[in-house]
Amino acid sequence: MGADGWRGVPDASRAALRAADVVIGGPRQLDLLPPDCAGERVPWPTPLRPAVPRLLAAHAGRRITVLASGDPMYYGIGRALTEVLGADAVRVLPHPSSVALACARLGWPREDVDVVTLVGRPAARLAAVLHEGRRLLVLSAGAGTPAEVAALLRDRGFGPSRMRVLEQLGGDRERTGAAVTADAWSEAPGDPLNVVAVECLRTPGAARLGAVPGLPDPAYEHDGQLTKRHVRAATLAVLAPAPGELLWDVGGGSGSIAVEWMRTHPSCRAVCVERDPERAARIGRNAERLGVPGLRVVVGAAPGALAGLPTPDAVFVGGGLTAPGLLDAVWEALPAGGRLVANTVTLESEALLADAYRRHGGDLTRLAVAHTVPVGGFTGWRQAMPVTQWAVEKPPTGTT
Incomplete structure (x- = not known):
């Protein structure tokens, strides 16, 4: 399910949700379901990943449908489910991912974009993909992620890089912010459901770290x-x-x-x-x-x-x-x-x-x-x- 909620859910996915004995998902997603999805609604606990085996076992023998944002197999819950149950036990009904939607809005060919997720991961991992001229999409952990990305870009010698924040992609409250350099970034935290687009530009004179072994x-x-x-x-x-x-x-x-x-x-x-x-x-x-x-x-x-x-x-x-x-x-x-x-x-x-x-x-x-x-x-x-x-x-x- 995307940010557009029930109206964007395809027929096959609607049928699976209506037929479920149990629907597991985030509170925001569960609230978007219509009344005729009568299955028991179970919100994910925090932290999510360790809870997956226990939650599935608690509802063994029942028809379980799990709600995911976008494509469950792209940095989503689908990986955890297939690791616990095996691929043959899981039917995946994907929705366009936030990456696909962001590339569509920006006019960026997907094959030319590096994707880094900061959901549950340290922002420092972004430093490994900073190269002059590359385009990045950063999957945010929340409203504070854009400022965190801007600070890291400045610290690693990429302050001139242009950033845009895309919020609530595919939903009624979709918003694409104006391009701002990391050096000039001063935006207040916005919607927690966002993706950060970065066009990498190195500060003149900053150390160049290549993609192959043998760093200076x-x-x-x-x-x-x-x-x-x-x-x-x-x-x-x-x-x-x-x-x-x-x-x-x-x-x-x-x-x-x-x-x-x-x-x-x-x-x-x-x-x-x-x-x-x-x-x-x-x-x-x-x-x-x-x-x-x-x-x-x-x-x-x-x-x-x-x-x-x-x-x-x-x-x-x-x-x-x-x-x-x-x-x-x-x-x-x-x-x-x-x-x-x-x-x-x-x-x-x-x-x-x-x-x-x-x-x-x-x-x-x-x-x-x-x-x-x-x-x-x-x-x-x-x-x-x-x-x-x-x-x-x-x-x-x-x-x-």
């Missing part, structure tokens, strides 16, 4: 424990993140590998293990700043701190290689096909990687980077410490 080193807060830009890009290339995969970043330092792993796709996940509490807090701040606030930080020394973590698809070891049993522990934790990458600059750790290479195979690589420096009135090269990298994919059980 100054993008990170660090104390010197940072995998530098060029080595970081090479490391992410062999870690090869794919949508939905989980990384363990062991010896996180500043968290740069985990942060850029997660920035490759919204569904990528990572756990950063760092024994130093101060560095662990710094990792959290970097994740928040760079748009991946979902990065999990575990404070503790590996391998002990690895116990109980979910099975990784890939592991990066950037520190603590000489800790007894660490390499063997992460190797055992990996499933077949999982990737392990370890970097070091010390001879002692290099010897461990050479032994692991002998036992498990893979690739052993020396990475050397040099930067220009002034030499009197001329320019020369200064060599950074070379990095030894071991990268390997775990073979199926029973193979070598």
Whole structure:
């Protein structure tokens, strides 16, 4: 059901609502139903997601219809229902989503728009999709979301970005606000049912953060424990993140590998293990700043701190290689096909990687980077410490 209420509900959806023994939905939506929808009306409790299994079980054996805003399978309740009941047990009757309606009002091709939901999620995740010239639709958590978006845009160097707030899309009280830059935003909170449209424009001189690994080193807060830009890009290339995969970043330092792993796709996940509490807090701040606030930080020394973590698809070891049993522990934790990458600059750790290479195979690589420096009135090269990298994919059980 959209903001237009009952008059916008198609015949098939009306029939399902009239035939229901129980109708579950938000209070606003339940109030829009006509009297001939005689089923018991049950409002969703708060928080919603944990209540889904319990509420469905309480009405087992009855015909249940759930009211959703727009398209239930697009950032909606449909996902929770199919996860609990299975797709075959749920019949979905969608309505145009707020995204479809917003694109129609703005004249924006849907395929050219990035969508970010802030419903039940931190605003910091918006930072990961800020790129010059991109168009964004932000699904709001309430009336205060537009101001929150404007503040984040200003803080992340996108103050000139143009914002428009679209309220009550498809309803009698639909309203599309005028375009205002984030820098100039001073609008009072409006209707809580809104979508924020953003046309991204970077502040002149602001740092440019690309969509591929290898962000500029100054993008990170660090104390010197940072995998530098060029080595970081090479490391992410062999870690090869794919949508939905989980990384363990062991010896996180500043968290740069985990942060850029997660920035490759919204569904990528990572756990950063760092024994130093101060560095662990710094990792959290970097994740928040760079748009991946979902990065999990575990404070503790590996391998002990690895116990109980979910099975990784890939592991990066950037520190603590000489800790007894660490390499063997992460190797055992990996499933077949999982990737392990370890970097070091010390001879002692290099010897461990050479032994692991002998036992498990893979690739052993020396990475050397040099930067220009002034030499009197001329320019020369200064060599950074070379990095030894071991990268390997775990073979199926029973193979070598």
